[in-house]
Amino acid sequence: MQAAHYVYKGLEVQPLVFPRQRTKAGFGHSYDExxxxxxxxxxxxxxxxxxxxxxxxxxxxxxxxxxxxxxASTAYAKRLIDACPEGESILDGEQ
Incomplete structure (x- = not known):
């Protein structure tokens, strides 16, 4: 299954979401945490x-x-991209 993504200001943004707890043996998922x-x-x-x-x-x-x-991950990506100084890329250096 392809994860959803979209383009914001020329960059692809892909939210990554995962359960906090690992799935225990014998269970289908672990979403309670x-x-x-x-x-x-x-x-x-x-x-x-x-x-x-x-x-x-x-x-x-x-x-x-x-x-x-x-x-939240989509909003965070937008804030990171918007905060990047003009002429620089969020993909360069440490943020």
């Missing part, structure tokens, strides 16, 4: 050599739902 999130920001297209970075969301507590985590 909530979700953590990150976001991948990369150059558009799937060309080889395209630059990409993953940023973990700074959250003190887990998100209650995968939708909350997805929305």
């Amino acid at each position: 909530g979700f953590d999130a990150a976001v991948r920001i990369n150059e558009p297209g799937a060309q080889e050599g395209a630059r990409s970075r993953v940023f973990a969301l700074p959250a003190e507590r887990p998100f209650e739902s995968s939708g909350d985590a997805r929305r």
